[in-house]
Amino acid sequence: MTAPAAGEPSLWVLFRGQLRRDLKLAFGQPSELANPLAFFVVVITLFPLGVSPEPDVLAGMAPGVLWIAALLATLLGLEALFRRDRDDGTLEQMVLRAQPLYLPVVARMLAHWMVTGLPLTLLAPLLGGMLNLAPEARLPLMLGLALGTPVLVLLGGVGAALTVGLRTGGVLLALLVLPLFVPVLILGVSAAELASSGLSPTGPLLWLAAGASFAITTVPFAIAAALRIGVEVG
Amino acid sequence: MKYIPDGLRRLWHRMGSPRWFYETTASWLPWLGGAAALLIAVGTVWGLAFAPPDYLQGDSFRIIYIHVPAAYLAQAGYILMAVCGVILLVWRMKLADMVMTAVAPIGAAFTFLALATGSIWGKPTWGTYWIWDARITSVLILLFLYLGIIGLRRAIERPEAAGRACAILAIVGVINIPIIKYSVDWWMTLHQPATFSVTSAPAMPPIMWVPLLLNVLGFNLLFAVSVIQGTRTEVLVRERRTRWVSELCLRERA
Amino acid sequence: MSFDSFGDFLAMGGHGFYVWWAYLLTAVVVALILVWPVWRRRRFLREQRGRLRRSRALGGQTGSSSDAPET
Numbered sequence: 001m002t003a004p005a006a007g008e009p010s011l012w013v014l015f016r017g018q019l020r021r022d023l024k025l026a027f028g029q030p031s032e033l034a035n036p037l038a039f040f041v042v043v044i045t046l047f048p049l050g051v052s053p054e055p056d057v058l059a060g061m062a063p064g065v066l067w068i069a070a071l072l073a074t075l076l077g078l079e080a081l082f083r084r085d086r087d088d089g090t091l092e093q094m095v096l097r098a099q100p101l102y103l104p105v106v107a108r109m110l111a112h113w114m115v116t117g118l119p120l121t122l123l124a125p126l127l128g129g130m131l132n133l134a135p136e137a138r139l140p141l142m143l144g145l146a147l148g149t150p151v152l153v154l155l156g157g158v159g160a161a162l163t164v165g166l167r168t169g170g171v172l173l174a175l176l177v178l179p180l181f182v183p184v185l186i187l188g189v190s191a192a193e194l195a196s197s198g199l200s201p202t203g204p205l206l207w208l209a210a211g212a213s214f215a216i217t218t219v220p221f222a223i224a225a226a227l228r229i230g231v232e233v234g
Numbered sequence: 235m236k237y238i239p240d241g242l243r244r245l246w247h248r249m250g251s252p253r254w255f256y257e258t259t260a261s262w263l264p265w266l267g268g269a270a271a272l273l274i275a276v277g278t279v280w281g282l283a284f285a286p287p288d289y290l291q292g293d294s295f296r297i298i299y300i301h302v303p304a305a306y307l308a309q310a311g312y313i314l315m316a317v318c319g320v321i322l323l324v325w326r327m328k329l330a331d332m333v334m335t336a337v338a339p340i341g342a343a344f345t346f347l348a349l350a351t352g353s354i355w356g357k358p359t360w361g362t363y364w365i366w367d368a369r370i371t372s373v374l375i376l377l378f379l380y381l382g383i384i385g386l387r388r389a390i391e392r393p394e395a396a397g398r399a400c401a402i403l404a405i406v407g408v409i410n411i412p413i414i415k416y417s418v419d420w421w422m423t424l425h426q427p428a429t430f431s432v433t434s435a436p437a438m439p440p441i442m443w444v445p446l447l448l449n450v451l452g453f454n455l456l457f458a459v460s461v462i463q464g465t466r467t468e469v470l471v472r473e474r475r476t477r478w479v480s481e482l483c484l485r486e487r488a
Numbered sequence: 489m490s491f492d493s494f495g496d497f498l499a500m501g502g503h504g505f506y507v508w509w510a511y512l513l514t515a516v517v518v519a520l521i522l523v524w525p526v527w528r529r530r531r532f533l534r535e536q537r538g539r540l541r542r543s544r545a546l547g548g549q550t551g552s553s554s555d556a557p558e559t
Contacts, residue, residue: 158406162399166389175385176403179378180410183417190424211413222406225323229398282511286490287501294503297510304514336525343521351510358503456518463525470532483536 015103022111025084032080036116037123040073044127055132062131063141063192067185070120070145071152075174077116078156081108082164082227091164095231101224109150109157109220117149134196140205141195144188147208154219155180161226183211250327252469253478259462266459273452280445288442294358297351299446303453305348305369308376309411311341311457315383316408319401329465331397332472334404335387336464340457342380348373368422372415379407393472 009017026033047065048058085091094104124145125138133141159177166172187208191201238246248254281299288295315337321330352370353363364370383400390396438446473479491497500507 155406158402162386162403163389168389172382172385172389175378176382179375179382179414180406182375183410183413186417186421190421193424219406222402226399226402229395229402232392232395278511282507283497284490292503293501294506296500296507300510300514339524340521343517347514347517350513354506354510354513358506456522460521460525463522463529467525467529467532470529470536474532474536479536480540483533483540486533 011103015107018104018107019111026115036073036077040069043069059132062133063189067188074152078160081160086164102220105220105223113150113153121145137192137196140201141192144191147212148184148188151184151212151215154215157223161223161230164230252329256469266455270452270455273448277445277448285442297355299449301351303450304344307457308345308348311337315404319404322401332465332468335468336461338384340460345377368419372418
């Protein structure tokens with residue numbers, strides 16, 4: 001990393017500034033913050049009503065239900081990820097800056113994760129309890145979500161960046177990113193299921209950790225490239 | 235770049251020219267098409283009529299002679315799109331984008347075919363048209379990835395931007411394909427002991443695998459013919475404002 | 489030859505329905521992917537030729553004048 005030229009902020013300052021701005025904006029609109037969470041809870045409520053309130057049945061499907069609900073809640077939050085920035089021109093400024101787009105993108109995604117993935121992770125054991133999830137599976141479920149939701153947010157970020165300038169964003173976004181979510185879903189559910197049947201969940205959790213570190217290092221480049229195109233399209 | 239021989243570099247640049255592609259490939263098509271037809275005809279007739287029935291599955295195994303080529307091309311097509319995507323993003327070669335546009339629906343068609351023939355094959359083998367077998371599930375997800383690329387290209391109006399967006403998506407997708415595949419395989423071993431898998435028949439004799447090889451080669455050529463045709467059309471549509479396309483339009487009888 | 493008669497060949501040891509369905513479907517899909525680009529090119533050439541003629545009749549230049557949207 002070379003010293004910044006005169007008048008240009010250093011990368012760290014840029015990163016921190018972006019993060020602080022995004023968090024401030026997110027907390028400025030508490031309803032937007034709460035909506036994906038409310039969605040998460042509502043979807044989970046539908047399963048006992050739609051499938052069966054039988055505790056044993058619920059316990060069997062709890063990991064899958066929780067993960068799918070988390071997947072959909074993440075998806076729901078993605079559409080707005082870059083939309084406001086694009087509408088008010090912030091995105092254009094971000095792309096046009098001389099510094100690499102990598103760190104601002106990481107900051108943007110981190111801020112988004114802190115207001116979507118993190119609350120989901122913290123809420124999950126409570127909802128798991130309501131679905132009669134085995135107590136020993138709660139920690140693996142949380143760890144899985146903590147490692148998996150960043151990957152979901154990053155992969156979803158690619159889709160959100162690619163569709164940012166488009167009118168028909170929503171459904172297309174789901175089609176683009178849901179297939180990419182499959183490995184995370186499988187590993188996350190497996191960790192919780194292994195734990196609830198008394199086996200060690202370490203394997204899938206380690207894979208999730210590997211996936212998360214791979215995604216954090218590589219996917220922001222794809223998001224940055226996609227944002228450059230998205231700005232042109234608009 | 236100076237380590238690359240001059241001739242090769244010239245070929246590369248010429249290959250990047252859509253016009254060169256359009257004019258050169260016209261003479262390839264009859265040969266490729268003829269070879270494809272011959273290989274597929276021999277392979278299919280051999281496979282259907284002359285190969286002996288499988289000792290376990292009887293005659294239903296003959297679906298293998300179209301299922302395997304389709305499944306192979308489904309994956310190869312996606313990889314080809316990703317390679318074109320890299321070429322487009324790195325060298326800004328317009329032709330790569332046109333090839334990528336042409337491959338998407340064709341690859342999706344082969345993916346659908348792999349799923350459909352696999353499902354039809356499943357009925358006599360497993361007793362049901364659909365089970366969540368690892369291989370079928372990953373091919374289904376591959377179909378979704380294709381549909382995503384096609385949808386994205388249709389949604390973005392400017393072809394240049396659409397091409398680059400699809401290139402990024404194809405590259406992200408191609409990195410994910412093996413991850414998806416291994417995770418689905420692994421998920422299956424967790425949920426059920428591996429049922430006997432259809433395509434790994436224990437050491438086929440040559441009378442059974444030679445027609446399969448012929449059909450795989452034939453379908454590859456067929457795929458090439460179809461992609462070249464699609465790319466040629468794409469070249470005309472994208473270059474419609476150039477003089478050579480206008481002249482060609484007025485010259486050629488439709 | 490693995491079959492004794494043509495009837496045997498069609499029956500495919502009782503699996504005829506599945507085998508022939510799979511092959512028929514393949515034939516249809518292959519025909520579609522081969523015909524579709526050719527058909528699309530013909531339509532493009534026809535429409536583009538019409539556009540060029542019209543612009544010529546209006547005294548426009550060949551080539552760069554046809555900015556009509558993609559078909």
